[in-house]
Amino acid sequence: MAESGTDTVLGARDHARAQAGSAGAQAVTTQPTIPATGATDLPAGVDAADVVWDETLALGGYASRVLRRGTHLRLTDLTGDTNANLVLHHAARPAERLNVADTVKLQWNAYLGAGALLLSDMGRVLATILPESDASLDLLCGASTRLAVAARHGDSGNHSPTPSGRDRLLLGLAKHGLGRRDLPPSANLFRMVRVSPEGDLVLSPPGGPPGSHMTLRAELDVLVTVAVTPHPLDDRPSYAGGPVRLTAWSGDPAGPDDPARGVSPEAQRAFENTDDVLLTLFPASSATSSPGQPSRCSATASDAGDER
Amino acid sequence: MSEVVLDEVVPARAPWAHRLETGDTLRIVDLEGNQAVDFIVYDADDTDLRYDALVTIAAQRNIFLTTGSVLRDGEGGPLLTVVDDEVGRHDTIGGACSCESNTVRYGHHTKHQHACVDNFLTALSPYGRGKRDMVSNVNWFMNVPVEADGSLGIVDGLSAPGKYVELRAERPVLAVISNCPQINNPCNAFDPTPIQVVVTR
Numbered sequence: 001m002a003e004s005g006t007d008t009v010l011g012a013r014d015h016a017r018a019q020a021g022s023a024g025a026q027a028v029t030t031q032p033t034i035p036a037t038g039a040t041d042l043p044a045g046v047d048a049a050d051v052v053w054d055e056t057l058a059l060g061g062y063a064s065r066v067l068r069r070g071t072h073l074r075l076t077d078l079t080g081d082t083n084a085n086l087v088l089h090h091a092a093r094p095a096e097r098l099n100v101a102d103t104v105k106l107q108w109n110a111y112l113g114a115g116a117l118l119l120s121d122m123g124r125v126l127a128t129i130l131p132e133s134d135a136s137l138d139l140l141c142g143a144s145t146r147l148a149v150a151a152r153h154g155d156s157g158n159h160s161p162t163p164s165g166r167d168r169l170l171l172g173l174a175k176h177g178l179g180r181r182d183l184p185p186s187a188n189l190f191r192m193v194r195v196s197p198e199g200d201l202v203l204s205p206p207g208g209p210p211g212s213h214m215t216l217r218a219e220l221d222v223l224v225t226v227a228v229t230p231h232p233l234d235d236r237p238s239y240a241g242g243p244v245r246l247t248a249w250s251g252d253p254a255g256p257d258d259p260a261r262g263v264s265p266e267a268q269r270a271f272e273n274t275d276d277v278l279l280t281l282f283p284a285s286s287a288t289s290s291p292g293q294p295s296r297c298s299a300t301a302s303d304a305g306d307e308r
Numbered sequence: 309m310s311e312v313v314l315d316e317v318v319p320a321r322a323p324w325a326h327r328l329e330t331g332d333t334l335r336i337v338d339l340e341g342n343q344a345v346d347f348i349v350y351d352a353d354d355t356d357l358r359y360d361a362l363v364t365i366a367a368q369r370n371i372f373l374t375t376g377s378v379l380r381d382g383e384g385g386p387l388l389t390v391v392d393d394e395v396g397r398h399d400t401i402g403g404a405c406s407c408e409s410n411t412v413r414y415g416h417h418t419k420h421q422h423a424c425v426d427n428f429l430t431a432l433s434p435y436g437r438g439k440r441d442m443v444s445n446v447n448w449f450m451n452v453p454v455e456a457d458g459s460l461g462i463v464d465g466l467s468a469p470g471k472y473v474e475l476r477a478e479r480p481v482l483a484v485i486s487n488c489p490q491i492n493n494p495c496n497a498f499d500p501t502p503i504q505v506v507v508t509r
Binding site: 140141145146169185197 | 356357360361362363365366367369370371372380382383385386397401402403404406409410411412413415416425439440441442443444445453456457458459460462473502
């Protein structure tokens with residue numbers, strides 16, 4: 001007691017207030033940059049004044065955030081050996097969300113990456129993977145589970161040092177009033193998965209050059225939820241993986257002549273469906289503004305849309 | 309001694325749902341051949357816990373379902389086991405057709421065609437479940453290869469008249485079927501047909 005000085009309320013207050021800004025606090029590299037415009041070491045061409053979110057997640061970390069249409073979000077593997085779980089919801093109406101099956105089926109390919117679209121279950125584009133992205137995207141294996149992680153590492157709860165990907169994503173959704181029903185099959189970033197002719201799933205070996213990244217451009221207002229947990233096919237006995245940096249900056253959604261619209265007739269129609277719903281979203285979203293104007297964030301994700 | 313407790317025909321294009329008790333077997337018969345049967349299964353007592361296609365294929369490290377495959381929920385627990393299969397491979401990465409995805413795949417003119425998601429929503433409605441309970445499903449009798457470059461698509465089926473798949477319930481579950489009404493790709497040989505479902509206890 002005497003040593004910490006917390007035997008009185010004022011002493012406890014002084015102790016609490018001494019923590020923020022301390023050398024120990026500054027040594028924590030996995031925390032948000034507040035304000036976000038203070039972010040440094042940004043992608044080429046990004047002005048710090050445009051940054052709306054900058055946060056680094058350690059292995060086991062998670063975050064969830066509503067991003068306006070047009071916002072660019074870069075996810076970066078800082079060490080070259082990590083796995084990020086990703087799920088997207090339409091923020092204005094979260095019963096609409098990422099559909100990995102439609103994403104691969106409608107684009108006729110299981111190995112999607114730069115230039116591809118992340119599609120909702122309503123035939124719309126939630127986000128475009130911008131061409132400069134070089135990270136792998138796995139839409140086949142989903143998030144690790146409570147049972148599988150416990151079998152491999154002994155424990156898997158949110159309280160443990162080895163939480164499952166699913167439980168971290170569920171916490172991210174819970175912060176927006178969403179629950180288990182709202183968690184669809186999710187994507188993995190950074191680790192590459194391939195399918196053999198017999199259908200076997202093969203995970204690429206761990207370890208690559210640091211700095212692999214994917215930049216997503218939100219084509220609707222989206223709730224993005226990210227967790228950093230080992231890939232479900234990662235057999236290493238240790239719960240292994242490095243930190244992931246999330247950096248978002250304001251920008252424009254796909255304009256009328258954006259190359260992402262023209263890559264296929266399916267992409268064209270998915271964007272047509274996206275443009276179409278923007279005409280009637282309430283409150284009016286960015287379709288009523290010209291491309292380039294920031295959209296208003298139309299609703300909170302807590303309005304889940306249907307029965308609850 | 310096991311007995312048949314349900315034996316019925318699900319008409320072409322129709323939904324179906326039924327609760328299975330632990331140990332029940334469900335046989336799904338492709339009566340006329342090449343009929344895709346879209347399928348989702350829920351924990352009967354906690355429907356928020358439901359089939360997870362990706363957990364299922366990651367656990368078995370193979371994208372195809374066949375005899376021995378265990379259909380798992382999002383926490384990794386077993387819901388159903390495939391105990392017999394006369395076809396050899398079934399899809400679970402291609403998902404269900406919907407009015408909305410049909411517009412992307414085939415054109416806006418297909419918006420009002422009947423689709424599997426509408427069947428699932430119809431079948432789940434009496435149970436108080438809806439759109440938030442839609443997840444990637446199984447496509448029994450549907451053939452979706454993944455080629456070396458990742459190319460993926462629904463191609464001609466491997467099934468034939470009378471072939472079946474049989475599932476055993478590992479706990480009480482709600483099994484939901486959409487007898488696929490799709491007419492724009494070969495999953496139903498462009499002609500949706502009836503199937504038979506048989507539950508044995």
